[in-house]
Amino acid sequence: MADFTLVIGNKNYSSWSLRGWLMVKLAGIDFEEIVVPLDLPETQPTIRKHSPSGRVPVLLHRGLPVWESLAIAEYLNELKPEAGLWPASLAARTHARSISTEMHAGFLDLRTHMPMNIRAAFPGKGMTSAVRADIERITGMWRDTRKRFAGSVPKDSGFLFGAFSAADAMYAPVVTRLRTYGVKVDSDTDAYCKAVLAFPPMQEWIAAAKREPWLIQQYELA
Numbered sequence: 001m002a003d004f005t006l007v008i009g010n011k012n013y014s015s016w017s018l019r020g021w022l023m024v025k026l027a028g029i030d031f032e033e034i035v036v037p038l039d040l041p042e043t044q045p046t047i048r049k050h051s052p053s054g055r056v057p058v059l060l061h062r063g064l065p066v067w068e069s070l071a072i073a074e075y076l077n078e079l080k081p082e083a084g085l086w087p088a089s090l091a092a093r094t095h096a097r098s099i100s101t102e103m104h105a106g107f108l109d110l111r112t113h114m115p116m117n118i119r120a121a122f123p124g125k126g127m128t129s130a131v132r133a134d135i136e137r138i139t140g141m142w143r144d145t146r147k148r149f150a151g152s153v154p155k156d157s158g159f160l161f162g163a164f165s166a167a168d169a170m171y172a173p174v175v176t177r178l179r180t181y182g183v184k185v186d187s188d189t190d191a192y193c194k195a196v197l198a199f200p201p202m203q204e205w206i207a208a209a210k211r212e213p214w215l216i217q218q219y220e221l222a
């Protein structure tokens with residue numbers, strides 16, 4: 001058994017799993033993956049074998065369960081501070097934690113009306129005025145964050161703080177939603193989305209999502 005195991009849901013549909021998985025990739029550790037398909041009769045008993053909350057992702061480190069995506073980021077950051085899960089400067093790190101927590105706690109309209117479905121294309125579906133407001137807040141925050149912080153690192157690779165961080169992991173499922181639902185965005189947002197989608201671990205996840213056999217009917221809005 002590996003030192004680290006990450007228990008996740010379907011790669012096509014489980015946005016929180018994507019966040020946790022990107023964080024583990026970012027930490028640069030070897031890990032085993034257990035995929036528990038969601039929305040089946042055996043889903044909950046299987047997840048509960050690993051996760052006290054009955055939710056995924058959960059990271060298991062030599063028997064210690066770490067659940068909740070942000071707790072996983074903090075745990076990995078403590079183990080691997082050199083991996084850069086959070087940006088280096090205190091101001092950038094604080095900003096990264098604030099925007100990540102805002103994602104963790106909010107944007108319910110976007111999450112409800114535009115569920116993650118990586119391989120689908122539902123242009124125009126799910127848009128309401130409340131979803132629009134969520135998207136405006138998020139894209140405004142992305143622009144503002146990049147303007148303030150992305151240029152202050154040695155190499156700006158197009159992410160929120162220049163290099164890919166836990167904050168980008170938190171927003172990666174929003175990027176896939178903007179694509180799935182064909183949301184029109186400004187050029188800065190488009191460039192940011194392209195950078196996230198081209199990030200090699202993201203490509204790996206998307207390819208796996210496309211190969212998955214399971215279908216969750218409630219997220220198939222067509």
Ligand SMILES: N[C@@H](CCC(=O)N[C@@H](CS)C(=O)NCC(=O)O)C(=O)O
Binds near residue numbers: 043068070
């Ligand atoms: N706040 C949690 C959210 C986790 C969550 O809601 N995960 C969903 C899958 S995306 C889940 O485990 N659902 C359980 C189920 O569908 O039975 C986190 O940040 O990790």
